[in-house]
Amino acid sequence: MQSMALAVDKGSVELGPSLLGGVSLPAAVVHEGPLEHNLVWMQRFAEAHGARLAPHGKTTMTPALFHRQIQAGAWGITLATAPQCRAAFAHGITRLLMANQLVGQANMAIIASLIEQGATFYCVVDSQENVRQLGRFFAKRGLILPVLIEVGVPGGRCGCRTQQQILSLAGTIAEEPALSLAGLEGYEGVVHGADPEAGIRAYAKYLVDVAVELEAAKRFSEPEPIVTASGSAWYDLIAEAFEGAPLQGRFTAVLRPGCYVVHDHGLYRDAQSAVLARRPDLPDGLEPALEVFAQVQSLPEPGLAIIALGKRDIGHDQLPIALRRYRETGTPEQLLSVDGWEVTKIMDQHTFVRLPKEALDVEVGDIVAFGASHPCLTFDKWRQLLLVDNDLNVKEHLATYF
Template identity: 85%
Template sequence: MQTMALAMDKGGEELGSNLLSGVSLPAAVVHEGPLAHNVEWMQRFAEAHGARLAPHGKTTMTPALFHRQLQAGAWGITLATAPQCRAAFANGVTRILMANQLVGQANMAIIASLLEQGAAFYCVVDSHENARQLGRFFAERGLTLSVLIEIGVEGGRCGCRNQQQILSLAEVIASEPALSLVGLEGYEGVVHGDNPESGIRTYAKYLVDVAVELEAAGRFAEENPIVTASGSAWYDVIAEAFQGAPLQGRFTPVLRPGCYIVHDHGLYREAQSAVLGRRPDLQQGLEPALEVFAQVQSLPEPGLAIVALGKRDIGHDQLPIALRRFREAGEPSQSMSVAGWEVTKIMDQHTFVRLPEGAQDVEVGDIVAFGASHPCLTFDKWRQILLVDDQLNVKERMATYF
């Protein structure tokens, strides 16, 4: 009995099943074709711009996806917290860029253990105090920690606010034998204003200029120091700035988009449209790969469907979008219309859908594929993600590590 239970827990009963029959819904689903396209597309983009790719793993926290990115040529994986780094390393990721400050001795101990096991690890600093804390801790462990100075903006979150702070911090790092200054880090997503593109281009140029100045002053401990930025909305602007002459052959430019791997039907679809508007030479662009499948559970009154999908199942900073509908146990090729369907409200386990007039063919049990905005906030609700092919057959169960 225990052996059988373990086999079922590993998901053997779902592999080979079809989403329209034999899979408990709701389920978070990644489509194999768009996934492969996105992984290849972004890797090709980075390489064409002379940059390395370190995708932000916090988006998915799914090692099966990390390995697809690494196999395609990614330089490493970016993460945000020490436990995330530990989970990635335990699943075979050996080069980790933590685009965040490493604060607290318990978190430092996690990273020290990874270094002792052979991880190539980088984190960011933006204050004298944090640099001194890190210097003391890692000196006591007999380890050297590679750090990057974070460049921030007024009104943003972390990061040095001006050049004097940067230069002063570089001096403090140099005074700590256990620290090695290996580059600069920034995040353009904190730049706002009436003309964000102009502000981001200015920010990217500043990042490059400071890197060149620190190199000229001999502040970096390694050849070809890292210069890194880029989320999933402005990666084209950052790549163009990094491709310029000041960095070529002297630095290691690293891009860190994360959401591109599955894209979305909201925020990043809009961002990608803007990218293609700025860069019409880029072909096709990214494709949404992440959906959540759920079933109609009630038709309590005319014009209203209640779907067994809620805030615990799908991101909701923007309301989910109904994409396609199927009959349970039907054929994947025979989807039905969801034209005019409007999600009006989402609760913990229920989604309210306003149906258009004349929607007479909706039945309890119908399966609906929903798209969401901001994939990070859907992945973190699931312990497993189902990889499916074009016929909605389950090819793989991919564990998450949130």
């Protein structure tokens, strides 16, 4: 008789089995209820602040989730590289914001092809040389490339460091017939210091002020140019700055958080707590939707459990957290305790858990749900994840395209 086990370690998926009795573990899992909550929550947040939402797709590189975001009202999808844009477009996403410089003729060719096929595409620029390279390439293809000037900070990542550099670059773009200046882009996550909140507020104001100045100088090619920023930690401060009077009705304000879609049990959980502390008027909050299910593999000595879960399976910039435990072939209601469980070490395919003295009922084969920090670093380990309902039954497989 053929086995009913469902292999999910980079293979194909049939639908229907339970995580507790029909799935080869470990498996990366997205919980449907929290996912739907997060989609609605962030879309409402953006709309309440007069902004559009272009979620950063690099978090998941999962077209099925992109489409859920679009269906919830997202304006477009943000990506980081030309191949990511190609993957998203191949799966029906037509408005692409590449929050990165487009460098190299091979990458330019990918984007030119997408534009020729009907994609609406934006990328960022921060140097005279890149502007000239793009101008030459897209002129030869007979295409117009919309670009956004990236506004950086000293000591940060990419982006123009001074207002004079921004104004000069706008002039150079105007000299390139194949380019159009569609707006400004920034990323506040590179702002650091003793008081990051104050620094980010100042950066957001600067971004808005420069946009208004360029508009007054008639540098933009579009009637409502784009002003965009926001990662997944400080989106509330960016939204507040964009909501101000200088942008209302004159610009298209675009927020770009990505991790919100599944949230997490670490970095962004803490960031969300800070958002809610700053904004007590906000209802509820985001909910963690991503977990990795794995089994107890060995109980080699008292107080130690080895889990069949490793760096190949789950993000580990912070150690995973044991959330819940089940008996294999049990039911979701039959929860077993993980109180006092402490993950102490993670290897390629093994996780070490220190057990409390009271943990006398742990058995080889027990199924443990783990939470992780920074969902990007879990998604990119899987060719597919499993969407499950409240009963832990598989409803859909979510293919990734990293």
